[in-house]
Amino acid sequence: MAEQAIDLSKMxxxxxxxxxISNMNKWYGQFHVLRDVNMTVHKGxxxxxxxxxxxxxxxxxxxxxxxxxxxxxxxxxxxxxLTNDLKNIDKVRSEVGMVFQHFxxxxxxxxxxxCTLAPIWVRKIPKREAEETAMHFLSKVKIPDQAxxxxxxxxxxxxxxxxxxxxxxMRPRIMLFDEPTSALDPxxxxxxxxxxxxxxxxxxxxxxVTHEMGFAQxxxxxxxxxDKGQIVEQNSPREFFNNPQSERTKLFLSQILGH
Amino acid sequence: xxEFTPFVRKDMLEPRDPPGNQQGPIAWARENLFSGPMxxxxxLLGILAVGWLALHIIPWLMHSVWNANSLSECRAIxxxxxxxxxxxxxxxxxxxxxxxxxxxxxxxxxxxxxxxxFLLMLVAIAPxxxxxxxxxxxxFTALYPFICYWLLWGxxxxxxxxxxxxxxxxxxxxxxxxxxxxxxxxxxxxLLAAAVWWLFVQTPLSxxxxxxxxxxxxxxxxxxxxxxxxxxxxxxxxxxxSLPMGILLALGRKSDMLLVKSLSVMFIEFIRxxxxxxxxxxxxLLLQYxxxxxxxxxxxxxxxxxVTLFAAAYIAEVIRGGLxxxxxxxxxxxxxxxxxxxxxxxxxxxxxxxxxxxPGIVSSFIGLFKDTTLVAFVGLMDPLKGITAVVRAxxxxxxxxxxxxxxxxxxxxxxxxxxxxxxMWLERKLKTDHR
Ligand SMILES: Nc1ncnc2c1ncn2[C@@H]1O[C@H](COP(=O)(O)OP(=O)(O)OP(=O)(O)O)[C@@H](O)[C@H]1O
Ligand SMILES: [Mg+2]
Numbered sequence: 001m002a003e004q005a006i007d008l009s010k011m012x013x014x015x016x017x018x019x020x021i022s023n024m025n026k027w028y029g030q031f032h033v034l035r036d037v038n039m040t041v042h043k044g045x046x047x048x049x050x051x052x053x054x055x056x057x058x059x060x061x062x063x064x065x066x067x068x069x070x071x072x073x074x075x076x077x078x079x080x081x082l083t084n085d086l087k088n089i090d091k092v093r094s095e096v097g098m099v100f101q102h103f104x105x106x107x108x109x110x111x112x113x114x115c116t117l118a119p120i121w122v123r124k125i126p127k128r129e130a131e132e133t134a135m136h137f138l139s140k141v142k143i144p145d146q147a148x149x150x151x152x153x154x155x156x157x158x159x160x161x162x163x164x165x166x167x168x169x170m171r172p173r174i175m176l177f178d179e180p181t182s183a184l185d186p187x188x189x190x191x192x193x194x195x196x197x198x199x200x201x202x203x204x205x206x207x208x209v210t211h212e213m214g215f216a217q218x219x220x221x222x223x224x225x226x227d228k229g230q231i232v233e234q235n236s237p238r239e240f241f242n243n244p245q246s247e248r249t250k251l252f253l254s255q256i257l258g259h
Numbered sequence: 260x261x262e263f264t265p266f267v268r269k270d271m272l273e274p275r276d277p278p279g280n281q282q283g284p285i286a287w288a289r290e291n292l293f294s295g296p297m298x299x300x301x302x303l304l305g306i307l308a309v310g311w312l313a314l315h316i317i318p319w320l321m322h323s324v325w326n327a328n329s330l331s332e333c334r335a336i337x338x339x340x341x342x343x344x345x346x347x348x349x350x351x352x353x354x355x356x357x358x359x360x361x362x363x364x365x366x367x368x369x370x371x372x373x374x375x376x377f378l379l380m381l382v383a384i385a386p387x388x389x390x391x392x393x394x395x396x397x398x399f400t401a402l403y404p405f406i407c408y409w410l411l412w413g414x415x416x417x418x419x420x421x422x423x424x425x426x427x428x429x430x431x432x433x434x435x436x437x438x439x440x441x442x443x444x445x446x447x448x449x450l451l452a453a454a455v456w457w458l459f460v461q462t463p464l465s466x467x468x469x470x471x472x473x474x475x476x477x478x479x480x481x482x483x484x485x486x487x488x489x490x491x492x493x494x495x496x497x498x499x500x501s502l503p504m505g506i507l508l509a510l511g512r513k514s515d516m517l518l519v520k521s522l523s524v525m526f527i528e529f530i531r532x533x534x535x536x537x538x539x540x541x542x543x544l545l546l547q548y549x550x551x552x553x554x555x556x557x558x559x560x561x562x563x564x565x566v567t568l569f570a571a572a573y574i575a576e577v578i579r580g581g582l583x584x585x586x587x588x589x590x591x592x593x594x595x596x597x598x599x600x601x602x603x604x605x606x607x608x609x610x611x612x613x614x615x616x617x618p619g620i621v622s623s624f625i626g627l628f629k630d631t632t633l634v635a636f637v638g639l640m641d642p643l644k645g646i647t648a649v650v651r652a653x654x655x656x657x658x659x660x661x662x663x664x665x666x667x668x669x670x671x672x673x674x675x676x677x678x679x680x681x682x683m684w685l686e687r688k689l690k691t692d693h694r
Contacts, residue, residue: 067591086599094597104592108610108691117606118596150691170596 013221014043017076018174018205019064024073026059026229033059034070035229043173046206048216048237051226052252057209060226061176064207065096078173094122097167101179103159105151111138111162112147115169123170130169137165141195157188161195168199175199177208213257217241225249322347325354329655352656353666359649360667363485363640369413369477373488376410379403380495388681404496411492412481416474417465422457429453442601443519481559485640487670492559494628497566501627502620504567505574506613510604512579523575530572535630538565539637562634570627577619581612614689621682625675642667 019041026034033056041047049057062068063075066082066089075082077092106114115134119125125133138144141161143154151159160180167175177196181189193215200206200219210216216223216237223240225233225248233240233249241257244250292302322341327333333349341347353360362370383403386396405419429449436445469475484492511523530538542565585608593603613620635644647663650656 065595067594090597090599093595096595098592098595100588100592100595102586102588104586104588106589106592106607106611108614108689118598121602121606122597152691166596 012203013045016043017041018043018045018078019207020074020076021064022074024063024070024075026063026068026070033229034063037073037229037231039224039231041174041205041207043205044203045222046200046204046220047208047222047224048220049207049209049224049226050211050213050216050252050256051232055226056229057226058178059229061098061178061207061209064174064176065093065098067098090122094118094170095172096174096176097170097172098176099160099163099167099178099180101182103151103156103163103183105159105163105166107151110148110150111143111154114151114162115166118166119169133171134165134169137168138162140168140198141165142191155188156184157191160184160188160192164192164195164199174205174207177206177210179209179211181210181212211256213241225252227252319346319348323350324348325350327351328355330657330659348665349659349662350666352650352659352662356646356650356656357666360486360642360646360663360670362488363646364483365479365485365488366477366483369479372410372413372476372479376407377491379406379410409476411479411484411488413476413478415465415469416476417468417472418461421461421465421468425453425456425461428456481557482639484559486642486646489559489634489639490628490631490642493563493566493631493634496563497570497627497631498624500563500567501570501574501623504571505578505620506609508571508575509578509582509612512575513582527572527575530569531576535566535569535633536636538569539633558637558639562637562639566627566630569630570623573623573626574620577616577623578612580619581614581616582608584615585611614686617682617686617689621678625678628675628678629671642670 017040019039021037021039024034024037025032037060049060051057059068063070063082064077070082078095080088080092082088082092105111106117109117112131112134115138116127116130119130119133120127123130135144135147138147141164143158143161143165146154146158146162151162154162160183164180180196181192184192189212193212196206196208196215197219208215208220220237222234223237224231225240225246227248233244233246235245240249241253244253293299322337322345324333324336324347327336327349328351330349330352333347333351337345337347337349358367358370362373365373380403382396383400386392386394386400402423405423409416409419429452432449432452433445436448439445440448508523508527511519512527514520514523539562542561589607589611590603593607598606632641632643635641640646640649643664647667650663651659
């Protein structure tokens with residue numbers, strides 16, 4: 001993956017804050033999943049979150065668009081605080097795109113309809129315009145010719161690229177990825193990662209849960225390591241991989257990279 | 260130790276056609292009917308049973324009599340033609356009384372009205388059943404209930420128009436309130452406005468309007484309805500009303516709001532736990548109790564409401580099954596895209612849940628349609644028991660037994676079988692998951 005490394009020096013990270021999480025805690029019943037999480041994401045940042053299974057990575061990024069509710073602390077996305085106010089939640093969700101491990105395309109709609117549904121109903125964009133935008137993003141993820149097929153007729157990699165295009169059609173300012181390549185065969189992983197890399201090159205703010213360490217090294221400006229619901233270590237990719245500080249991180253890296 | 264020769268393929272193989280299968284009836288029969296001793300025995304037993312049945316039924320059907328004025332005349336003809344011991348079917352009864360099976364006691368000179376209503380119904384249903392038809396036809400579908408009501412019951416045309424205005428009021432109230440108050444509250448408000456309109460404005464206004472511009476056709480009373488006219492009126496109305504109601508109940512049962520949830524659960528469990536006949540009996544008492552004194556609540560409308568509630572409870576459970584079969588990811592994707600609850604339900608969740616539930620929903624519909632014969636218990640002339648009793652009360656047809664049931668049963672079968680085939684067609688058409 002390294003040969004695809006994007007020129008990080010050219011990437012600008014602004015001072016503007018995209019996501020601000022302060023002292024956030026979350027429980028599932030009695031189980032304390034997220035513990036005192038503090039995190040500031042600036043516009044244009046590309047953050048990779050990694051950690052062992054069950055460490056709360058998914059839960060953390062799902063809190064950012066309120067698919068999960070946090071019980072204490074504060075989450076502010078693009079200036080809007082997430083509370084029980086449905087208006088705020090809908091506002092945040094239309095600004096934040098999310099890509100899931102299992103794609104979650106709508107199987108009863110064609111690829112094009114998958115991509116135009118939310119723009120038409122949430123953004124109230126005329127159908128024609130929404131279709132043009134959709135075709136634009138479908139070409140960008142390199143599957144414009146599949147627009148009139150159903151998701152079930154596409155390969156996993158193609159489906160995941162459609163899912164990315166579907167999110168992009170809402171013109172989000174922040175993209176969340178939850179293990180976007182974990183359900184894919186190696187051949188398809190590359191096509192999805194390429195799509196994500198080109199997204200990063202355009203300056204999209206990205207938070208990405210992934211175990212693709214090559215991707216992290218090439219694209220991320222920051223790697224966050226989580227364990228037991230806490231942020232254990234965060235650093236630039238170079239430092240993180242070459243010079244991990246905590247014992248837990250060293251163990252994790254040796255398991256995932258070593259053998 | 261096994262030996263092997265290293266191997267590298269030089270040129271790739273081209274795809275070839277599969278070997279020709281053994282086809283033809285004999286191969287088919289060997290594979291499906293006589294594949295083993297057990298299967299062979301079962302096949303032979305089956306053939307015997309069918310043969311035995313045919314031996315008894317076919318002569319009876321072969322000795323059909325179509326022209327006679329009474330059962331005794333039928334029997335005389337059969338004895339004369341096929342010998343004294345022969346049995347035969349006396350279809351002459353159907354020939355003489357078919358119109359009662361179809362229209363009940365609807366005035367004979369007005370048969371054109373239900374007939375026209377039936378033909379228009381086919382036009383109204385078509386765009387619902389076949390999505391490929393122009394969507395504009397739905398406007399007629401929306402108006403059809405009012406036209407149908409007027410054609411069947413007669414009276415002033417102003418009555419259905421004023422009822423329609425009540426729906427307009429509902430839509431208006433909903434339209435204005437929905438952006439501020441949300442879907443459920445504004446739907447309630449609209450319903451309230453419409454109910455007030457129907458209860459207090461309806462009758463005076465339509466009478467007054469008819470006084471100014473009289474637009475009346477002859478009244479036909481509900482107790483003149485009967486036969487398949489009655490079954491179809493109750494069946495179709497209850498089917499079209501119970502589906503939306505079932506959807507709402509299913510959503511209510513899954514709702515986070517405790518009140519909505521417990522009301523839905525109570526309603527569903529109560530209705531499902533009580534036999535339809537009990538509901539039919541008690542409803543006449545209860546409804547009289549709640550309505551303003553003096554208002555005579557039409558018996559057919561009463562039955563339609565109950566049958567609808569009954570079917571809705573079952574359909575709600577069928578749809579709940581469909582909802583449970585949807586992966587959580589579908590809800591999450593809809594949420595993540597910013598769709599609100601009603602949009603997500605309407606655009607993502609329901610289309611898929613309903614598709615999964617088609618077989619169950621259609622089963623409920625078929626059950627509902629056959630249950631319309633239970634209205635015999637509240638004194639209505641259903642085609643199976645009510646009309647048959649009337650026919651048998653005639654001295655000419657006293658003692659006739661199989662023919663009326665076979666006749667009515669065949670029509671029920673054709674309609675229900677039609678529904679079943681349609682649902683299978685729809686399932687195939689909607690299959691987009693390609694798994
Ligand atoms: N809905 C839920 N109810 C109760 N516990 C849950 C729920 N969802 C997740 N958990 C628990 O919360 C913990 C964190 O889950 P999460 O999915 O965030 O982990 P993760 O880091 O994404 O792991 P993975 O790499 O396996 O995806 C896990 O122990 C999980 O069992
Ligand atoms: Mg996860």
